[in-house]
Amino acid sequence: MHIRDIFETHPITFSFEFFPPKTDAASEELLGTIAKLQELQPSFVSVTYGAGGSTRERTHDLIVRIQRETNITAISHLTCVCHSREELEAILERYAASGIENILALGGDPPRDLANYDRTKDAFEHAEGLVGYIKDWQGHPNSHGFGIGVAGFPEGHPGTPNRVLEMDYFKRKIDAGADYICTQLFFSNEDFYDFRDRCDLAGIKVPILAGIMPISTKSGMKRMAELALGARFPAKLQRLINRCHDEEHVAKAGAHWATEQCRDLIDNHVRGIHFYTLNKSDATRRIYENLGVKDSLALRTR
Numbered sequence: 001m002h003i004r005d006i007f008e009t010h011p012i013t014f015s016f017e018f019f020p021p022k023t024d025a026a027s028e029e030l031l032g033t034i035a036k037l038q039e040l041q042p043s044f045v046s047v048t049y050g051a052g053g054s055t056r057e058r059t060h061d062l063i064v065r066i067q068r069e070t071n072i073t074a075i076s077h078l079t080c081v082c083h084s085r086e087e088l089e090a091i092l093e094r095y096a097a098s099g100i101e102n103i104l105a106l107g108g109d110p111p112r113d114l115a116n117y118d119r120t121k122d123a124f125e126h127a128e129g130l131v132g133y134i135k136d137w138q139g140h141p142n143s144h145g146f147g148i149g150v151a152g153f154p155e156g157h158p159g160t161p162n163r164v165l166e167m168d169y170f171k172r173k174i175d176a177g178a179d180y181i182c183t184q185l186f187f188s189n190e191d192f193y194d195f196r197d198r199c200d201l202a203g204i205k206v207p208i209l210a211g212i213m214p215i216s217t218k219s220g221m222k223r224m225a226e227l228a229l230g231a232r233f234p235a236k237l238q239r240l241i242n243r244c245h246d247e248e249h250v251a252k253a254g255a256h257w258a259t260e261q262c263r264d265l266i267d268n269h270v271r272g273i274h275f276y277t278l279n280k281s282d283a284t285r286r287i288y289e290n291l292g293v294k295d296s297l298a299l300r301t302r
Contacts, residue, residue: 079108
């Protein structure tokens with residue numbers, strides 16, 4: 001289903017994100033996880049994308065299997081980095097031929113083994129150019145073309161310290177043809193509400209989905225801090241996690257914090273909540289149970 005149709009059908013969306021496993025065995029395990037999460041009736045799921053060839057193929061294969069083997073709409077990530085126009089053309093043709101209707105367009109980071117990669121060699125250095133290219137691409141059989149999402153940064157884009165200039169750049173990315181915004185993870189809803197207000201001031205009117213990642217381990221929290229550069233971990237959250245004496249209690253505490261985030265977001269009319277699952281179902285299912293519902297349908301009708 002096209003993302004615009006999803007937003008018209010669902011006043012609030014609930015979606016899950018996965019990353020492509022590195023082995024066939026892990027892929028089968030992930031499909032089992034997705035089957036379990038299908039019971040929660042998500043509005044859609046998305047699959048991340050790396051610039052490397054093998055990762056690219058696994059993203060495509062996983063997206064196609066989700067489309068074929070479940071009743072869930074699948075959205076593929078696509079990055080600018082390490083891609084010529086010819087490569088992007090071929091990727092879009094494959095997605096269209098496979099029935100993929102939606103793409104999350106990202107700037108992306110070079111693979112770790114290409115730390116000094118020259119971004120000027122890419123067709124586009126920033127997501128704005130990729131959004132416009134996908135928007136103008138005429139090869140999709142759907143008359144609406146691809147649905148296009150972009151990333152938002154509630155705590156500020158790490159590459160643009162000037163917050164006023166940041167919104168100018170962001171508005172250009174939206175105006176290039178984006179249908180919705182999916183934010184990076186955050187742990188303080190005030191950061192999200194401020195970002196939503198700044199988008200409104202900038203004249204950005206597309207749906208904004210809140211990115212939620214429950215903490216499940218102390219080591220996982222440290223990895224989040226390294227990967228999500230600039231992510232803010234409120235002192236109250238750190239105290240909560242530090243009080244936990246084992247990983248089981250960390251997982252419960254992390255799910256509790258995320259639950260309260262979701263409850264507050266829903267009460268404040270969020271347009272959608274996007275769960276970063278880390279390819280596991282336990283935390284997401286626990287949040288639903290904490291919210292007192294069995295699936296997304298119950299949340300959408302509240």
